[in-house]
Amino acid sequence: ETEILYADPEGFEEAVGVAVQQLNGGEVVALPTETVYGLGANALDENAVAKVFEAKERPSFDPLIIHIARKEQIYEVCELTPELEVVVQQLMEAFWPGPFTMVLPKKDIIPDIVTSGQPTVAVRMSGHPVMHAICKELGKPIAAPSANRFGRISPTSAIAVEKELGGRIPLIIDGGACNSGLESTIVRVELGEKRPELHLLRAGPVVKEDLQKIGKVIRPKKPRNIEEAPGQLESHYAPATPLYIFEKPEDFVPDPELSYGLLSYRGAEKDGYINLYDWDVVEELSPGKGKLPEAAVRLFFALRQLDESGVDAIVAETVAETAIGVAINDRLRRASAKTRGQ
């Protein structure tokens, strides 16, 4: 059975201690971060990392992110030339701790199972106090992908983790709801000719405008195969219920036999999809205000609510393609890929 420990102020130290003990013993533990919950294992312990893949049913070709507690730890896990080190330091200074992940050449200490045999490793330093404390006390990097079964919606609460992985893992540390709500931004860092090149592998809370202050942001072309860009699977974040997105509201033609749920951006006060149809269920991301960060925080929670509501299909409204709206639309597009047959 899966135990849940609360890392509230009273239980903080005990929860951290138990988590570290489990990790040291080669077990997996679900941990809170500011983005989504992760399923953590000691990154230097191949057998523990194998359990992460098993619990998530994640294919072995999809590499994991490792989490560190101190900036200096980057030198233990990454092989950096002096030129690259300068850029990496600027990026750490700007975005760590926080929802930002760098893909860099790895050191031999990182087992191949973590990186799926790639010569690079994805590294991040979380700003969540619970994750930070556990990582610091363990003293080793923690490999932690999102704590969902492969291809499904990422969990932003301990309850959501339990629904995804309950019975498969021994322990969940409950650190409350995630306050960023979307997975970290991932960039592959390269030197480039004039400016550093930041290849944006996954859009996230650190947005293009932030990254441009440090380097040239490059959006990789569609990968030719999985080895080329393991993290860019088209279908991902998918609810069990079919999910549709449309170019414009008029493109939605309901099937009278079916019941529909709506994922609305601004809710009832604004135009869009809400007044178009008598929806069975509506989830609003940022009612009235239409604030993109608020919408990002609520996105996965709202998708789960709709998925569990029993409707036959979900229609999702996309948002403005600016700032974190890029990441929201990216997740919605991937969540609907299966429905589109991709």
Ligand code: TXA
């Ligand atoms: O916010 C987050 O990043 C969360 C929390 C738990 O830290 N973690 C997370 O991990 O989203 P995961 O495994 O669900 O997504 C990591 C992505 C995957 O799509 C993986 O393919 C990609 O990062 N990735 C990992 N290592 C890579 C590498 N060496 N090169 C390219 N992509 C990599």
Ligand code: MG
């Ligand atoms: Mg994931």
